[in-house]
Structure formats: structure tokens, C-alpha cells
Amino acid sequence: MQQNSFAVVAKPGDRVADLSTPRPIIDEDRLAANIARTQAYMDRHGLNFRPHIKTHKIPALAAEQIAAGAKGINCQKISEAEVFAAAGFEDILITFNILGAQKLERLGALNDRIPGLKVVADSATTVDGLSSTFASRKPLTVLVECDTGGGRCGVQTPEEAKNLAKRIHDAPGLSFGGLLNYPKPDSAEAVQAFLGKALLLLKADGIACPIVSNGGTPSLFEAHLVSAATEHRAGTYVYNDRSMVRAGHCSEDDCAMHVLATVVSRPTADRAVIDAGSKALTSDLLGFSDFGTVVGYPEAVITGLSEEHGVIDLSKCGNKRPEIGEKIRIIPNHTCVVSNLFDTMVFHRDGVVTRVEGVAARGLVW
Amino acid sequence: MQQNSFAVVAKPGDRVADLSTPRPIIDEDRLAANIARTQAYMDRHGLNFRPHIKTHKIPALAAEQIAAGAKGINCQKISEAEVFAAAGFEDILITFNILGAQKLERLGALNDRIPGLKVVADSATTVDGLSSTFASRKPLTVLVECDTGGGRCGVQTPEEAKNLAKRIHDAPGLSFGGLLNYPKPDSAEAVQAFLGKALLLLKADGIACPIVSNGGTPSLFEAHLVSAATEHRAGTYVYNDRSMVRAGHCSEDDCAMHVLATVVSRPTADRAVIDAGSKALTSDLLGFSDFGTVVGYPEAVITGLSEEHGVIDLSKCGNKRPEIGEKIRIIPNHTCVVSNLFDTMVFHRDGVVTRVEGVAARGLVW
Numbered sequence A, B: 001m002q003q004n005s006f007a008v009v010a011k012p013g014d015r016v017a018d019l020s021t022p023r024p025i026i027d028e029d030r031l032a033a034n035i036a037r038t039q040a041y042m043d044r045h046g047l048n049f050r051p052h053i054k055t056h057k058i059p060a061l062a063a064e065q066i067a068a069g070a071k072g073i074n075c076q077k078i079s080e081a082e083v084f085a086a087a088g089f090e091d092i093l094i095t096f097n098i099l100g101a102q103k104l105e106r107l108g109a110l111n112d113r114i115p116g117l118k119v120v121a122d123s124a125t126t127v128d129g130l131s132s133t134f135a136s137r138k139p140l141t142v143l144v145e146c147d148t149g150g151g152r153c154g155v156q157t158p159e160e161a162k163n164l165a166k167r168i169h170d171a172p173g174l175s176f177g178g179l180l181n182y183p184k185p186d187s188a189e190a191v192q193a194f195l196g197k198a199l200l201l202l203k204a205d206g207i208a209c210p211i212v213s214n215g216g217t218p219s220l221f222e223a224h225l226v227s228a229a230t231e232h233r234a235g236t237y238v239y240n241d242r243s244m245v246r247a248g249h250c251s252e253d254d255c256a257m258h259v260l261a262t263v264v265s266r267p268t269a270d271r272a273v274i275d276a277g278s279k280a281l282t283s284d285l286l287g288f289s290d291f292g293t294v295v296g297y298p299e300a301v302i303t304g305l306s307e308e309h310g311v312i313d314l315s316k317c318g319n320k321r322p323e324i325g326e327k328i329r330i331i332p333n334h335t336c337v338v339s340n341l342f343d344t345m346v347f348h349r350d351g352v353v354t355r356v357e358g359v360a361a362r363g364l365v366w
Helices: A028-044 A059-068 A078-086 A101-113 A124-134 A158-170 A188-204 A220-225 A242-246 A335-339 B028-044 B059-068 B078-086 B101-113 B124-134 B158-170 B188-204 B220-225 B242-246 B335-339
Strands: A023-027 A048-051 A073-075 A091-097 A116-121 A140-146 A174-181 A211-215 A231-234 A257-268 A271-274 A301-305 A310-313 A327-331 A344-349 A352-358 B023-027 B048-051 B073-075 B091-097 B116-121 B140-146 B174-181 B211-215 B231-234 B257-268 B271-274 B301-305 B310-313 B327-331 B344-349 B352-358
Touching (some): A059 A078, A078 A101, A091 A140, A091 B257, A101 A124, A116 A124, A124 A140, A140 A158, A174 A188, A188 A211, A220 A231, A257 A335, B023 B028, B028 B220, B101 B124, B101 B140, B116 B124, B124 B174, B188 B211, B188 B220, B257 B335
Parallel strands (some): A140 A174, A174 A211, B073 B091, B174 B211, B211 B231
Antiparallel strands (some): A257 A271, A271 A310, B023 B257, B257 B327
């Protein structure tokens, strides 16, 4: 983790109101409630749960997710998996097509270190590359990534899924681990149709499919509608954000991350400028036209971000408007990308700092 | 700087084509040409030049800018200034309203360390806060930030500028340093009108105005049209990016930063997925509807980014389309925010790595 020798961010007992800004803060009680509520849902429906650590990148939080009942974790790149393996996690699924000599070598070393490493593939090219690396070492478990409508990676049909599964099954050094998808929201029926059909084809070919992994926070509480799935993956649920409120997944009161910012300028009656720009909130819109919800000022609109400034339109606000020097809290559009900008995360309960965690897997490429 | 103990990024002599992805790379020759061309323009017009280090956050590059003839540097926050002061830079302008006890204390310590620290203010609140800190220590130089149409911070009229300058002039612990603005592009006439009028008002009040600092890369080569200005500030020009090509500031061949990415999936004939998402390219659109220019595939459109994936629409491409495993280069929409995501920057000449620099001021808040 990067050490900023010039600044001690915070220590337990500090008041959040006294923190320098911009600074994302995590409400411990909301965090714990988000973890508990989601795990209870998964338990109720007999689904294994695999939190995606991209949202927080903090081993201590993954440990809390595992302690609550999660079966393993989900990473998006090898470097994240390396950090979490070093922290003691043994069941790690990397949901990415791994290609290229350096990455394959590091994947091999990682597979030697932990028992439960799994990756995905959606093409013969990826499978053949994995096989050429793992034929001569400890076998690797590979799931077939399916595009059930999300429009990102993934084989396009259940037939392709079956064919690629067979290629994995037959490839030296590889073990077929199952099927995986990252769906668009509210698509349980299409997901079930795709995965159910693929399972039938696999069964007809005599290929066992240990895992069927569905994912996403927006439709998390509809995960049980995909009866083909054995597990669900989700990241954002742990902090929640404005996009999850809009998706109906949670309320604003479930958003554990706020970004603390200071009003540094009030050039006009209708304009406030804060010290949180795209290097604190990111430019992720996720379909919104503005950059976050200002807590306590529901009519304030964050209309623009430059790198270190955010511009807020107050024209729809009444007489109560934020003044220069005032600290405000913002619910960001997208919490996962905010985490990725800060080397440390401050946690609090009722406004008093409880701990400061290093965002251990932040900034690691590959 | 963050040390990723799991990955050695690159070393001099490595071929860029062999680097693991995603990875921004800087072309040394383009970088040098950008620095030389801009400095020559400023010299030709007798303008002092103050590069904004937010774009690269690398002391070694600022040293090259100073060696070329720049008079000092521009930072956007105290932490950046601290890093550059520690690296030996003595003329640093922080273009931000500094508010809050911790920041003021650090600003005081920084002012004690270097001779040429300067900040800006656009309100009595900011000025009074600075004065209360600096009344009892080495005086601080403060410029008045003017909003000449950029719509961010700044006093709204030349009269307000004069009044705030007078407040600074009269405030214990502060020295009035001049006027500053961050204009919208192609607004030289309005900038000149505002600043020229403010200078007349200051002169009438007998207040000396040592610096008039104009800024921005998009209209950099029109800086001479603002005759009131004594200096110009710019950051992006050093690397350039897609938004600067669109602004007419440069050509694609002047873009020193490319983001190297690998095609990891070709789910359909018309879709490629790369390993550069919003955590490599950022979501900055800057008015574009897509997320960068794919070098060599001008018809390819990066239509969407998730965190670690970029989705490219190839439907307008001919038969030559990027294949799985192929490395492509992307000119990002906005280079400054890409720098902010990586702990190290790789430089190359003709595809051979020349050096790897730590992005020393990356990730520092405040």
C-alpha cells in the first residue's frame, strides 16, 4: 500500500467531522448490515455467495464477508488475487480471460500457492493458452464464461458453452469448473434459459458441472429466480451507492460510503465548488447526468467535475445552501471506482473513526 | 510511491510490445517535442510558463519542463506541492482555495520550506482563513482567482477582484501576488477584457499586481492574445490526448501517452473486449460519446467501460479487426486522469523502454 509520508489520514477516536477532505468514509453499521442482509438472503435460498473484492480491495473486509458465510471470493485480476492469497484466502475465482506470457506465469505461481484458484475463459484461444501453461504443472480449474445478455465477454450460445467446456475438459492441465455469467439487471428468465440449456447439453455429453455462478448486485435479491445457479457473486452490495439505490437494490440509508468534501468556493448564489472532483468521485455516470447525491441538500446537483473541483448547481435549493468551509457528504454514483482512487479507507461509527484500512489491492495493474 | 511487490513493471531495454497490459506508455520523442514546442511559443511571446504537474505527477518530468525554460510549477493540492517541494522545486503555485485547519497548518509548514509558494483565493472567507494562519509566520503570497467565464471558482467581476486584492493586500501575513483565471477555450477576448479592467482598477488603487496568470492547454497557442497576462499555465500539453486533438491544439501524432491493452475476448464478429476499463482509461468523456481512439483501427468505437473491461464495437471496421491476444494502443480522452490511476509510468523510444518513473504525487489526497 502506498504510504503518504506527508499525511496521517486519521486514527481511531477522531471525529469524522474533523477529517481533511476529500475523503471517502465507510459507516461500520451500514457495512455490517449490508453484509448480513445479503448473506442471509443467500443462505435462505441455498445459494453459495462469493463477494467480489473489487469494491473494497481490503482483505479485512473480505474476512468479514467470509466470516458471515461467504464461500470464497471473486477477483478481477491476478494482482488482486495475489494480494488476497497473501492475506490467507484460498478460494479465489478470477473472472477474467487470462492471456499473455507474464500473466500466465503469475497465474501458475498463484495456483501453486492456493488450493482453490479458478479462472474463466470464453474462447479456444484463452483455453489453449491456459492449457499450454498448466499442462506441465498443477492443474487449473476453468469455468466457461457465458454472455446471457450482458454484452461483455462470454460465449454466445449454450451450444458454444458446451463445446468450450468440452475443450477445457479435454485439455491437458485444465479441469472444467463450471459455467459463469455476468447478466444485465432484471434478466433472470434469460439467464435461467441460457444456463439451464447449457447444463442439459453438458449432461448429455457426460460432463459434470460443479459450479454455476451468476452475478451482480442490481438484481441480487432476485438471484433465487435463477434455479440453475449454485452460487452468486456481487461486489457493490457491501458499500452500495447511488446506482444501486436507483436499481431498487437498496435505499440511501444503506449506502455505507459517503465522500466527505468541503465547499471551497461560492462564486455565485447558485454555484458551490467543492474539493472533490474526478480524482475523488470519478467521472462514472452509470446513466446519471450528474455526479452523486449531496446528503442533506436533495435539490443540489453536481453538474460537473474537473480533476480536483466539483461544481454544484444550487439553483433549485431553497434558502438553506452550503456555505464556504462547510463539509458536505456525497453518495457517489459508483463506489467501486472511488475505492480505487484512495490508498486508505476510513471507517466510522456514528461519526467517530473506528479504523483505517489500507486499500491493499488498489492501483495494481494486471 | 506504491510498491507492487508482485510485479516488476518494466526495465530499460524491454520491448513495449512485451509489456503486460493494461499499461500507459509515454513516447519520449513526442514528450520532448511537446515540451519544446510549447516553451518556444511562450518564449517567442515573452510569456512566463508554469506547467501544471497534475498531468504527470512526476518530479523528473517537471525538471525537464524547468530545464526547457519554465519559470515554476503549478500544483492543484498541498500534497502535490509537498512532493515537488521535497524534490527541490521552489516556485510552486497551488491553484486552489485552501480551507480547514489541517490544510492551513500544512500550508504553513510548506511555506516555511520553500521561497516561492503561492496560492489563490476567491473569497473573503478563504483570505481571512489564510491570514489567521500566516499572521504569525512567514508571509504567504496569494493571488485572486477570477472567473472569466470558465464557470468554476473565481470572483465574478473585475471590481470584486480589486476588492479581494485589497483585502489580501491589507491582511496580516499575506502578500498580494496577482490575478489568476482558468478560462474556457477560445475566450481570449473575454479574458483580456476582465483582466485588463481589473488591472486598471488595481492601478487606480495603487496596488501592484506582479503576476497575471492565464491557463489551459486547449487554447494554449492563443495565450499571446491575452496581453494582460504575464504567465500561462498548462498541464495536458505535455502528454496531449484525444480531447486536445479535438480542440485543435495538436494532432494524434503529438499524443505522447498511449494506453496499451490486450484483446481478451471476441464474443461476436462485431465485438472486442479489452483488459482496459474505467480503472485504466477512466470514465472521462469530456464531451465524447466513447472512451478513446484505437490506434490503427480508426473505425473501432470503445462504446463502454466496466471496471476492468472495455467493450469495442467493430461493426464499422472492415475485414481487419483486432484478434484475441492482440495488443492495441488507445489514445485516451483525458491523459491527466489516467496518470492518476497508475503508480508507475513507462517511457519508451521507438518501442524500447527508456525508463520507469514513479508517479510520485499520485493518490495523495488534500
